[in-house]
Structures are given as C-alpha cells and as structure tokens.
Amino acid sequence: MIDLTRARSVAVAAAEEAGAVLAPGARFSVQAKGHDDLVTDLDHRAEGIILGRLRDAFPDHAVLAEESGRSGDGDALWVVDPLDGTHNLAIGLPAYSVGIALCLDGAPVLGVVHDPVTRLTWSAVRGDGPRGPGDVPLATEPDRPGSAPIVSYVQGYPVGRTDPTALAYKHVLGARSRRLLQLWSPQLTWIMLARGVIDAVIGYRTGAVDLPAGALIATEAGAVLTALDGGPFELSMEHTEYSFIAARPGRVAPLVALLAEASALELPPLS
Numbered sequence: 001m002i003d004l005t006r007a008r009s010v011a012v013a014a015a016e017e018a019g020a021v022l023a024p025g026a027r028f029s030v031q032a033k034g035h036d037d038l039v040t041d042l043d044h045r046a047e048g049i050i051l052g053r054l055r056d057a058f059p060d061h062a063v064l065a066e067e068s069g070r071s072g073d074g075d076a077l078w079v080v081d082p083l084d085g086t087h088n089l090a091i092g093l094p095a096y097s098v099g100i101a102l103c104l105d106g107a108p109v110l111g112v113v114h115d116p117v118t119r120l121t122w123s124a125v126r127g128d129g130p131r132g133p134g135d136v137p138l139a140t141e142p143d144r145p146g147s148a149p150i151v152s153y154v155q156g157y158p159v160g161r162t163d164p165t166a167l168a169y170k171h172v173l174g175a176r177s178r179r180l181l182q183l184w185s186p187q188l189t190w191i192m193l194a195r196g197v198i199d200a201v202i203g204y205r206t207g208a209v210d211l212p213a214g215a216l217i218a219t220e221a222g223a224v225l226t227a228l229d230g231g232p233f234e235l236s237m238e239h240t241e242y243s244f245i246a247a248r249p250g251r252v253a254p255l256v257a258l259l260a261e262a263s264a265l266e267l268p269p270l271s
Contacts, residue, residue: 004110007102018045018116022098038087040086043082050082061077079103084209107234129220130218138195149199152183154206156205165263168267190213190246195221202246204228208239212237215246218246
C-alpha cells in the first residue's frame with residue numbers, strides 16, 4: 001500500500017522546489033518543439049527537480065513526464081507536467097503552473113498544482129477533498145444560477161487552426177458564455193473550476209499530462225466530469241488524448257446542448 005499522505009508531501013515539495021526556478025524574472029532560452037509547441041531550458045530544469053525527488057522517494061514507481069516521456073513499470077504512475085503554460089512564460093504572461101499526479105491502475109489518486117507566480121499550491125487525495133494554500137480545505141465560490149457560464153476552452157496541439165469542430169465549439173461557446181477563456185495553462189483553469197470562479201472546462205483532444213492533477217482537484221471539489229455528449233467519462237491515463245466537459249453539476253446539461261448545437265453547424269471552410 002502507498003502512503004498517500006507521504007506521497008502528497010513529496011509531490012508538494014517537488015512542485016514548490018521546481019516552481020522556485022520558474023519564478024518571474026528567471027532567465028531562459030526557447031526552442032521549437034513539434035508543431036506549434038515550445039520548450040524552454042526551464043521546462044527541463046523543473047522536470048529534473050521533480051523526477052529527482054520522486055525517484056528518491058519512490059524508486060519502484062513509473063513516471064510519465066512531459067519532456068522525457070515514460071520510464072519504469074508498475075501500477076503506480078507519476079504524471080509530471082513541469083511547466084504548464086510554456087507559451088505564456090515565453091511571451092511574458094505570468095500564467096503558468098506545475099502539475100504532478102499519482103495514478104494507480106490508471107486512475108489519479110493524488111494531484112498537486114503549484115503556481116510559481118503567486119507561490120500558491122493546491123492538492124487533493126482521492127476521497128479526502130481538495131486542499132488549498134496553507135494546506136487548508138479549499139473553499140468554493142457559490143454558483144450563479146441563471147447566469148451565462150464562464151468557460152475555459154482547452155484543445156490539444158494536434159488540433160489544427162482550421163479544425164472545423166474546434167472552430168464550431170469556440171464560435172458557439174464564445175457567443176453563449178459570459179466569458180470564454182483560452183489561457184494556455186490547463187492546470188490553472190482546473191484550479192479556477194475547483195475554486196468556483198469559473199463554471200466549466202471544455203477539453204477537445206487535450207494531452208494526457210494536462211488532465212489528472214487538476215482534474216482530480218476539481219472533481220474532489222464537486223465538479224462533474226463527462227464526455228462531450230454528457231455520457232460517462234473515465235478519469236484515467238489509458239489514452240493519449242481526451243475530450244470532456246468538466247463543470248459544476250447544474251451546468252453540465254446546458255453545455256452538452258451547446259456542444260451539440262456547435263456540432264450541427266456548417267461553418268465555411270478556411271484555407
């Protein structure tokens with residue numbers, strides 16, 4: 001059996017140590033990484049810190065890291081996003097984070113998200129509720145019944161600029177939401193959902209490392225996670241990309257309807 005209290009302490013310490021090298025003002029170099037993606041030397045430095053702490057504490061566990069990929073075997077898998085929001089860092093936008101999750105048999109049981117800009121940390125152990133900065137229970141803002149939702153939209157790097165589904169989703173959500181956020185740092189928007197300052201996160205073909213840490217914190221705070229059609233969604237690491245609705249319970253059905261409306265649109269093709 002894994003001591004999840006100890007595991008959470010190790011993950012929090014690792015995230016905060018990595019966050020220290022990502023603090024505003026840190027110097028870095030930028031390189032292209034695949035299609036429309038970037039990586040900095042800070043990504044690698046932060047990832048090295050996290051992997052060092054995890055391997056020292058849990059040498060028998062497997063790791064899936066954003067920059068170095070998967071290593072090790074076993075049912076216990078650490079999922080590490082050392083710098084979620086590299087594009088934001090590169091252009092000087094102070095909105096990025098560190099995400100660490102522990103998954104057992106593919107499902108997250110522990111999640112940690114750290115904001116290097118504010119130096120605040122959020123975490124959750126499955127079944128034990130979310131914890132906010134200062135390791136206190138996370139307080140959630142009340143819902144605003146009847147108001148248009150504030151929605152974060154997240155799409156994966158394989159989604160092209162002219163993808164008709166993505167264009168339709170953004171068109172309808174932008175028209176029907178009070179605010180549509182595209183923050184380029186999914187972990188931060190998961191925390192915003194957990195806190196109740198936004199109403200939903202819509203993911204379209206998002207990457208695996210973006211999902212488990214923040215999603216666990218948000219669902220422990222009461223958010224509901226479904227497929228885009230409102231059907232069941234299994235929060236696991238069995239695939240490489242995911243599409244989903246994560247929302248306050250009363251917001252799910254209206255969002256399913258909006259996405260269905262978007263899917264029925266026939267937008268003019270873009271070249």
